[in-house]
Amino acid sequence: MRLDNLLRMLMPREERFHELLERDVNNLRHAAEVFAAIAHSNSLEERRVKLVELKAIEREGDEITRLIFEALNKTFITPLDREDIRSLAKDLDDILDYLEMVGQNLVLFELSESPEALQQFAAILVKLVDQLGKLTALMWDLGHQKEIQAGIVHVSELENQADELYYTVIADLFKHDDAKAVSILKWKEIYDGLENACDECKDFTHILGNVVIKNA
Numbered sequence: 001m002r003l004d005n006l007l008r009m010l011m012p013r014e015e016r017f018h019e020l021l022e023r024d025v026n027n028l029r030h031a032a033e034v035f036a037a038i039a040h041s042n043s044l045e046e047r048r049v050k051l052v053e054l055k056a057i058e059r060e061g062d063e064i065t066r067l068i069f070e071a072l073n074k075t076f077i078t079p080l081d082r083e084d085i086r087s088l089a090k091d092l093d094d095i096l097d098y099l100e101m102v103g104q105n106l107v108l109f110e111l112s113e114s115p116e117a118l119q120q121f122a123a124i125l126v127k128l129v130d131q132l133g134k135l136t137a138l139m140w141d142l143g144h145q146k147e148i149q150a151g152i153v154h155v156s157e158l159e160n161q162a163d164e165l166y167y168t169v170i171a172d173l174f175k176h177d178d179a180k181a182v183s184i185l186k187w188k189e190i191y192d193g194l195e196n197a198c199d200e201c202k203d204f205t206h207i208l209g210n211v212v213i214k215n216a
Contacts, residue, residue: 016071017078017085018140024064024092025133031057032122032129035099039122044112051103058100065093079140084211088136091204095129098197102190109186117169121194124162128201131155139208148212152205162198166191 031054038050068089072082105111135151138144169191173184 017068017080020064020068020071021085021088021092021136024061024068024089025129025136027057027061027064028092028096028129029133031061031096031099032126035103036119036122036126038103038106039118040114042112042114044107044110047103047107047112051107054100054103058096061093061096065089080211081214084207084214087207088204088211091200091207092132095197095200095204098193098200099125102193102197105186105189105193109189111186111190117165117172118190118194120165121162121191121198124158124165125194125197125201128155128158128162128198131158132201132204135205135208139211142212142215145212148208152209155202155205159198159202162195166195 034050034054034057038047038054041047041050069086072078072086075082078085131151131154135148135155138148138151170188173187173191
């Protein structure tokens with residue numbers, strides 16, 4: 001066992017990070033569910049109402065992120081490498097920001113349609129965020145290493161589905177000669193944001209995978 005890992009085990013640690021990250025990912029789960037409701041709605045007014053709820057969840061996420069960073073600045077010995085904790089928290093915050101931004105743009109652009117691709121993206125994101133929650137709960141016990149690796153693979157598979165969906169929907173947007181340019185740009189902005197959210201989910205698992213390797 002490496003000396004730094006041995007010292008980390010022997011010295012008293014601040015365990016609140018476990019609680020804060022769990023709270024953070026559960027908040028993100030709630031956001032993904034609310035966004036899915038926005039995505040499935042055909043009413044612009046209903047989307048406005050749900051957006052208010054999503055914005056409140058996003059503010060809660062910002063507060064949790066602030067608490068994590070504050071705890072990092074005050075804690076001498078952390079249960080995991082402090083930069084890894086910071087990166088995990090930042091990725092969760094970024095995913096939530098993308099969901100809020102896409103929801104905002106759907107309302108701002110006055111898009112009331114609920115195309116199949118939008119619903120599919122929402123479904124993928126709900127599954128991705130659920131996997132992040134499971135992985136976050138598992139990462140504190142290296143006895144779950146096989147389950148963690150399987151979860152990381154599943155996230156990669158879901159993100160690949162999102163990639164394929166993104167390329168398909170963008171190609172479809174631009175293949176119609178009679179399509180209005182402004183409408184194309186609006187929907188491209190929506191799907192770009194959703195693709196970015198999925199990418200951040202995969203990035204989260206890259207960091208988590210490194211955490212497992214470093215602490216094995």
